[in-house]
Amino acid sequence: MKSSFRVLLMLLFFSHVAFSQDGFESAFENENxxxxxxxxxxxxxxxxxxxxxxxxxxxxxFGLGLDVPLLFNASNGEMRTEEFNNxxxxxxxxxxxxxxxxxxxPVYVKLGDMTGEQLGYGAMLGNYSNSVSFERRKVGISADVTFKEILGLEAIYSDLNFNGSQKLFAVRPYYRPFGKTNIPVVKxxxxxxxxxxxxxxxxQNSAGGTIPSTRFTRDGNSAFGFDVGAILLKNALLQLTWDMQYTKLNENDALAKDISDNPGDYDINASYGSGSGFATGLxxxxxxxxxxxxxxxxIERQWYGDNYIPQFFNFAYEINKDVRLMELIGAEKSQGIYGKLGSEILSVVKIEGELLLPDxxxxxxxGAIVGIxxxxKEIGKFRARGKYLKAQLNDLGDAFKLxxxxxANxxxxxxxxxFMETGVDYQWTFAEKENGSFKAIHQVRPYIGVSIKF
Known part of the structure; x- marks a missing residue:
């Protein structure tokens, strides 16, 4: 428990979240x-x-970011095209x-990488990413539109690859009944x-045959929830928001049937069905x-029912959807906390981190989730940018083992x-193996190149 407390303190010290979404301008936005x-x-x-x-x-x-890879195999000179397959x-x-x-x-739309997206206050879908692999980088779409300060709609679609069935789709209509009034808090x-x-x-098609990597989602995987929130205080220096959330993860019929048909593949004492959770936070x-x-x-206090995981749709969901669903089997009623704390200092350093920790x-x-x-900006002539996420943690002593x-990046x-800079780019991501499945790999890329800011 002491080690857990130390990791929590470290994450809460070295952390930050995006102020721009709540009217706090960040010095790291709008760069060309x-x-x-x-x-x-x-x-x-x-x-x-x-x-x-x-x-x-x-x-x-408007904002635009491109990533154009031009990589050639050192042994045969062939251009690497795996990133564009499928x-x-x-x-x-x-x-x-x-x-x-x-x-x-009032209008927000984003096309492309959905890393960091969340729906509403994040209990159902948070810490999400649709780009966990170079080979399967997806182009998704996210939108949030408010009508006359009263009605609004958030929506996220994970993959604009329209071949096959519907991919992950999440939607949240919301209502501010007093949005056009001037009553503090109430509006x-x-x-x-x-x-x-x-x-x-x-x-995944490969030389070894066809590998079904979504056995359970193909017949439908769904969840729904309700939430309420309000800004309790807002002035030039401080904004304080409260929210309360309820989420239900519906039973996945394909997984339930597989448990029934193949009981020997599962813990006979583990139960599975619909699960729900509740959270409230400031x-x-x-x-x-x-x-x-x-x-x-x-700080958010969470109550978990049986067969429920908070932030179920997160980056780990896209790594392996079947494994993510099987984590729900035997998950028992309990409680937990979610915390984040951060800072942006002198418009030079921005650090963020978070921890989702079951009791x-x-x-x-x-499992717990950690993120940093x-x-x-340039300090002297050096500049750094990094991101780290880890899910399904059962021992916080393993929090920083890849x-x-x-x-990680x-x-x-x-x-x-x-006009010129040199550096090292380190990636811990996922790449395709010869049999068509994906494994975690690391990439170390020293480079020299053009870097122009204007």
Whole structure:
């Protein structure tokens, strides 16, 4: 328990969340840049030479980010095309195309990478990513539209590859009955209803045959929920928000049938059925004069019913949907906490982190989730950007060990002159094996290239 407490304190100290969604302007937004980095990349047991061209532009409310890979096999000179196989193909070069800011502008739309998206207050769908693998990077769409300050609609669709069945779709209509009044607190009261559905039937074709990687979702996987929230206090320095959420994960018929037909493959003492959970939390945003210092903190108390996991639709869901569903088997009624705390300091350093931690983790079959983000402007001539996520943790002593439950990226650069920089890009991601399945791999890419900010 002491080690758990130390990890919690560390995450809560080294952390930050996106202030822009609540009216707190971040110094790390709306940057325009072009980078094209030439280097050597190891993917599995193969070596590639080439570059990734990654421009980012901001035009008023519009944002655009591209990721164009030009990698050539060092042994035979062939261009690597795996990133464009299946699905939306070359559309994957669009990392994101966005309009507006979520929860700040009346219209927000984003196309591309859905990393970091959440629905409502996040109990059902949070910490989500549709891009856990270069080979299966997806192009999704997220939108949040408010009508006359009273009615609103949030929606997320994970994959615009329209071949096959419906992919993960989540929607949340919300209602602010007093939105057009000027009554403090009361005008911010918001009621929401959430629904998520996934009928993914993706199959990986390989030399070893066809591998069904979505046995259970293809017949339908769904959840629904209700929430209410309000801004209790808002002024130039502080914003305090309260919310309450209820979520139900519907029984997956295909998984229930498999348990019934093949009881020997499962723990005979484990039960499975629909599961539900409840959570209530407070979130505070604080900024010092002239944006010198931002602080954000959230604390949420959670109650888990049998066969329920909070933030069920997260980045781990897209790594392996069948495994994620099987985590629900035998999950017993318990409680937990979700916490995040962060800072943006002097418009130079931004750090964020979070922890979802069930009570009595050692005796629970639910896993914890940890996450840390880091971003800096140039300090001297150095700059860093990193992200780390790990799910399904049963021992916080393993929180920072990279394995099949992890996603990580760290980029450290050194500016050579106004237009050139060198650095190292480290990725812990997922890549396709010869048999068509996916495994966690690491990629280390030293590079030198063009980097222009304007």
């Amino acid at each position: 840049s072009i980078s094209a980095n030439l280097g050597v990349t190891s993917i599995g047991d193969q070596t590639f030479i080439g570059m990734r061209v990654q421009p980012e532009f901001s035009f008023g409310k 699905g939306v193909g070359i559309l994957r070069m669009v990392r994101y195309l966005s309009y507006g800011k979520k929860k700040q502008d 911010t009261i918001e009621f929401g209803v959430s629904f998520a559905s996934d009928k993914d039937d993706y199959e 979130e505070a945003h604080f900024k010092f004069v002239a944006n010198i210092f931002h602080v954000n903190a959230r 009595n983790l050692e005796d629970s079959n639910r 983000n880091l971003q800096t 394995d099949q439950r992890s996603l 760290l980029l450290v650069t050194y500016r050579l002159n106004k």
